[in-house]
Amino acid sequence: MEQVIKKKRKKWIIFIIIPIIILIVAFLVYCFLAKIFIFQEKVRPDDTGFTYAMEELVINLRNDNRYLKTEIALGYGVKKDVDLIKQKETQLLDNIISILRSKSREDIMPVENTEGLKNEIKSKLNQQFEEKVITDIYITEFLIQ
Numbered sequence: 001m002e003q004v005i006k007k008k009r010k011k012w013i014i015f016i017i018i019p020i021i022i023l024i025v026a027f028l029v030y031c032f033l034a035k036i037f038i039f040q041e042k043v044r045p046d047d048t049g050f051t052y053a054m055e056e057l058v059i060n061l062r063n064d065n066r067y068l069k070t071e072i073a074l075g076y077g078v079k080k081d082v083d084l085i086k087q088k089e090t091q092l093l094d095n096i097i098s099i100l101r102s103k104s105r106e107d108i109m110p111v112e113n114t115e116g117l118k119n120e121i122k123s124k125l126n127q128q129f130e131e132k133v134i135t136d137i138y139i140t141e142f143l144i145q
Contacts, residue, residue: 048075048136052085054093056141059100066105069143072096074125075136088128095124105144114139 053073060067074085074092085092099121100108108117118137125134 044131045077046135047077049077050079050082051075051138052082053140054089054096057093057097057100059097061100061108061144062102062104064105067145068100068108069141069145070100070139071141072121073138073140074134075138076133077135078133081133084129084133091128092125095128096121099124109144 051073054071056069056071058067058069076082076085099117103117107113118139121137122134125137126132
């Protein structure tokens with residue numbers, strides 16, 4: 001009689017407990033891979049909540065005897081990102097200078113080219129970070145001499 005009860009328990013474990021454990025493990029693996037439920041990552045905001053003013057830049061333009069005097073502010077969405085920006089400020093300035101030095105007066109003077117220039121700078125600067133930190137570029141001064 002005791003053997004019959006033990007066999008029933010084994011069948012019960014095999015047909016009920018083990019599939020439940022497998023389903024729970026499969027659910028947790030799915031949640032981890034899909035980044036949902038308890039594994040969901042915090043979403044980084046795309047809008048600009050804060051700005052960081054860079055120093056004034058005076059840059060020689062390409063193929064010209066002209067120079068550009070500009071001030072740029074970086075927009076970012078998470079308050080703690082200012083620390084990341086400050087840590088990488090030298091690299092960010094170098095990238096901005098490289099982009100602007102590669103431009104001629106004709107490339108940057110028309111107003112309709114401003115958005116393209118901002119997007120190029122933003123894209124290049126975000127390559128310095130693991131995540132997309134810079135949400136916008138603000139040109140606060142722009143003078144070609």
